[in-house]
Amino acid sequence: MHATFPLLKETDFPGINRSDLTAIQVNLGYRCNQQCLHCHVNAGPNRKEEMNAKTISQLKDYLLCADASTLDLTGGAPELNPNFRELVCYAKSIGMHVIDRCNLTVLEEPGQEGLAEFLAEQGVEITASLPCYLEENVNAQRGKEVYAKSIRVLQKLNSLGYGDLHNDDESKTGNANNGLILNLMFNPQGPVLPPPQQQLEADYRQYLAEHFGITFNQLFTLTNMPIKRFGSTLISKGGFEGYMSLLRDSFKEENAHQLMCRNTISIDWQGYVYDCDFNQLLDMPLVDQGGSSLHIRNLINTNLQDRPVMVADHCYGCTAGQGSSCGGALNT
Numbered sequence: 249m250h251a252t253f254p255l256l257k258e259t260d261f262p263g264i265n266r267s268d269l270t271a272i273q274v275n276l277g278y279r280c281n282q283q284c285l286h287c288h289v290n291a292g293p294n295r296k297e298e299m300n301a302k303t304i305s306q307l308k309d310y311l312l313c314a315d316a317s318t319l320d321l322t323g324g325a326p327e328l329n330p331n332f333r334e335l336v337c338y339a340k341s342i343g344m345h346v347i348d349r350c351n352l353t354v355l356e357e358p359g360q361e362g363l364a365e366f367l368a369e370q371g372v373e374i375t376a377s378l379p380c381y382l383e384e385n386v387n388a389q390r391g392k393e394v395y396a397k398s399i400r401v402l403q404k405l406n407s408l409g410y411g412d413l414h415n416d417d418e419s420k421t422g423n424a425n426n427g428l429i430l431n432l433m434f435n436p437q438g439p440v441l442p443p444p445q446q447q448l449e450a451d452y453r454q455y456l457a458e459h460f461g462i463t464f465n466q467l468f469t470l471t472n473m474p475i476k477r478f479g480s481t482l483i484s485k486g487g488f489e490g491y492m493s494l495l496r497d498s499f500k501e502e503n504a505h506q507l508m509c510r511n512t513i514s515i516d517w518q519g520y521v522y523d524c525d526f527n528q529l530l531d532m533p534l535v536d537q538g539g540s541s542l543h544i545r546n547l548i549n550t551n552l553q554d555r556p557v558m559v560a561d562h563c564y565g566c567t568a569g570q571g572s573s574c575g576g577a578l579n580t
């Protein structure tokens with residue numbers, strides 16, 4: 249794979265500073281029941297990297313004293329970490345909102361019986377990858393039968409109360425926050441910006457309702473970052489510079505004020521801390537005063553407020569067009 253960081257590190261991206269910390273995104277490991285072609289972390293069934301019990305214990309110590317209100321769990325398939333359910337229960341017990349970045353099919357894996365019910369009981373928000381509403385495109389990107397499984401799982405989640413736009417019945421959902429939230433995530437197949445989020449959401453909503461009776465809360469569109477496998481493919485095909493020009497030329501100042509790195513941190517499976525998931529993939533950790541990578545065990549005594557974010561040219565992926573973040577477009 250071609251390294252993209254050497255092409256990105258010299259940057260004129262405007263400096264930004266951190267604000268209040270509201271969300272902590274944690275990568276629980278690279279094991280996944282799928283092995284998608286586009287996967288940023290090369291996750292798959294044979295990956296062994298996973299956050300261990302000691303690091304999870306250090307994470308819990310930090311969650312207890314941090315001001316952040318949201319714990320955002322990702323991977324691989326975060327549910328495959330043996331400590332997943334315990335961590336979710338802990339975060340909920342201290343009043344945090346929990347998001348599970350779920351590939352959907354993991355809910356049908358052997359050993360994951362009762363997972364959907366567990367997520368519903370705990371009131372966990374689910375953000376699920378569904379890169380298209382058409383079967384052919386999903387299976388091409390994510391593997392044979394992934395679409396059929398994803399549809400079955402979405403129907404099951406709907407039956408548990410997820411994604412019901414009109415459901416605010418706490419007795420049914422166990423969640424006072426206007427029902428159980430089910431969001432879907434889209435990213436383009438090639439080197440183009442995502443289409444307008446609202447229009448695409450309407451298309452997804454209509455197709456999934458008409459064909460499968462499925463409902464969901466929101467569709468999030470995500471811009472492809474010129475890093476890892478996607479960036480490497482661009483380099484191989486001679487499209488890297490063209491895609492970077494597209495991102496730069498589409499810069500929108502208003503998006504720079506809403507970037508997720510201003511109020512989120514990202515923790516890798518070993519416990520090291522980054523401004524965002526993308527910086528984690530580029531191996532751009534936050535550093536302590538001695539210049540060493542900052543670890544979650546030392547974060548309690550570290551003030552992140554107003555700290556400059558570590559930026560590089562990939563950041564133009566977050567500010568292009570309608571903007572992009574783990575919560576979808578910034579400016580719709």
Ligand code: SF4
Binds near residue numbers: 280286288289291351
């Ligand atoms: S489901 Fe997600 S984490 Fe798993 S291989 Fe696919 S892209 Fe990677």
Ligand code: SF4
Binds near residue numbers: 524563566
């Ligand atoms: S990639 Fe995006 S979220 Fe990450 S530091 Fe750059 S602007 Fe912020």
